[in-house]
Every structure is written in structure tokens, then in C-alpha cells.
Amino acid sequence: DGGITQSPKYLFRKEGQNVTLSCEQNLNHDAMYWYRQDPGQGLRLIYYSQIVNDFQKGDIAEGYSVSREKKESFPLTVTSAQKNPTAFYLCASSTLQGAVRNEQFFGPGTRLTVL
Amino acid sequence: AQKITQTQPGMFVQEKEAVTLDCTYDTSDPSYGLFWYKQPSSGEMIFLIYQGSYDQQNATEGRYSLNFQKARKSANLVISASQLGDSAMYFCAMREALAQKLVFGQGTRLTINP
Numbered sequence: 001d002g003g004i005t006q007s008p009k010y011l012f013r014k015e016g017q018n019v020t021l022s023c024e025q026n027l028n029h030d031a032m033y034w035y036r037q038d039p040g041q042g043l044r045l046i047y048y049s050q051i052v053n054d055f056q057k058g059d060i061a062e063g064y065s066v067s068r069e070k071k072e073s074f075p076l077t078v079t080s081a082q083k084n085p086t087a088f089y090l091c092a093s094s095t096l097q098g099a100v101r102n103e104q105f106f107g108p109g110t111r112l113t114v115l
Numbered sequence: 116a117q118k119i120t121q122t123q124p125g126m127f128v129q130e131k132e133a134v135t136l137d138c139t140y141d142t143s144d145p146s147y148g149l150f151w152y153k154q155p156s157s158g159e160m161i162f163l164i165y166q167g168s169y170d171q172q173n174a175t176e177g178r179y180s181l182n183f184q185k186a187r188k189s190a191n192l193v194i195s196a197s198q199l200g201d202s203a204m205y206f207c208a209m210r211e212a213l214a215q216k217l218v219f220g221q222g223t224r225l226t227i228n229p
Contacts (some may be wrong), residue, residue, distance in 0.1 A: 040124075040221075042220055058216060090160060096215075100147060103165060104160075
């Protein structure tokens with residue numbers, strides 16, 4: 001079955017540590033996205049990528065980094081520079097054809113807690 | 116700049132009743148798309164329905180329909196014959212033609228009572 005997988009489902013981090021969240025898709029989508037969701041809030045865009053080896057900052061990129069070495073994979077690193085990283089992180093992907101109409105497909109999410 | 120507003124933090128509805136979730140938006144781009152997503156307690160975002168700015172008719176998908184009023188810049192989601200499984204967070208989102216990113220509203224928590 002085609003879809004998006006994220007791992008781990010739950011992640012605990014000590015202050016000062018970097019952690020990497022995994023996102024893999026087998027939908028053959030060109031574009032991939034990372035969102036952050038805080039309790040009771042909507043989704044905010046962290047980074048997105050439309051092609052391998054290229055990515056753009058979203059609205060809240062500070063304290064995060066990404067890479068896109070393969071079309072299927074878009075890992076997100078939460079660095080120690082991110083002041084309040086405890087949140088729910090969602091990865092998504094979409095095609096680029098048809099622009100406006102393209103829905104984004106989401107993974108199951110990773111819940112990150114800083115201890 | 117794109118902006119989405121959902122003014123109802125929470126809604127409580129009796130099972131089998133219809134429910135309308137409000138969404139207003141702001142954009143200067145004449146070409147845009149509007150999306151509704153459902154987020155159950157598991158956290159995954161589930162796409163429900165799409166409406167394009169140039170679509171002549173309101174979108175429908177099963178029990179979901181979108182009440183699109185372009186002049187008012189509103190795109191309300193209507194769920195007919197609500198079911199207990201409809202209890203979830205619902206998000207309205209918009210993409211402008213030249214932007215790849217979706218902008219999400221704050222969401223509405225819908226609770227269906229038996």
C-alpha cells in the first residue's frame with residue numbers, strides 16, 4: 001500500500017540534544033513538507049522540498065534543519081537551538097502537477113517531548 | 116498574505132443532525148484552492164473535500180459538502196447526518212496558485228453526542 005511513514009511515533013529528548021524525525025513516502029510524490037502542531041492549534045509549516053537536494057524554509061524554520069537526498073525521504077532534525085520543541089510533528093507529500101488542486105497526504109505523526 | 120479563520124473552537128451536535136463548520140479566508144490571488152481535513156484523536160490528517168476558486172458548483176463528497184460563498188470569502192463544511200465517528204478536529208486550509216504551501220486555520224473540535 002502506498003503511503004507515508006513517520007518514525008518514531010513517540011520521541012523523548014533531553015534538553016540540549018539534537019533529534020532526527022524520519023519521514024518516508026512511496027507515493028512517488030515530488031514535494032514533501034514538515035509541519036508542527038501545538039495543542040489546540042493548527043499546523044504551521046517548518047520546511048518544504050519540491051525536488052531532491054533542494055528545500056525552502058517555511059514559517060517557523062528556526063531551530064530545525066532538513067535534507068532531501070532521496071525523493072522518498074525527508075528527515076527533520078530538531079536542534080538544540082529550538083527553544084520549545086515539544087509538539088506534534090506531521091510530514092506530508094504531494095504531487096506538483098495541477099498546482100492548486102493537489103491535496104497533501106499526511107503521515108501518522110511523531111510526538112516529541114523534551115524532558 | 117493568505118489567512119484562514121475558524122471562529123468555532125468547539126461544536127457539540129446530536130447524532131444524526133447536520134452540522135456546519137465555519138471557515139473564512141483572505142487572499143488577493145484570484146486562483147486558489149480550499150481544503151478541509153479531519154484529524155481524529157490518533158493525529159493523522161484525513162483529506163475530506165476540495166473547492167477551487169473557479170469551480171462553479173459547490174463540492175460534495177458523500178456526507179460532506181462545502182458551502183462556498185466566494186463574495187463573502189467563506190467555505191463552510193457541512194456534514195449531513197452526523198455519526199459518532201465524526202468526532203474529531205476539523206481544519207480548513209487554503210493554497211494560493213503560486214504558493215506550494217497550505218495555510219491552516221486553528222481548527223474546530225467537533226463532538227457528536229449519542
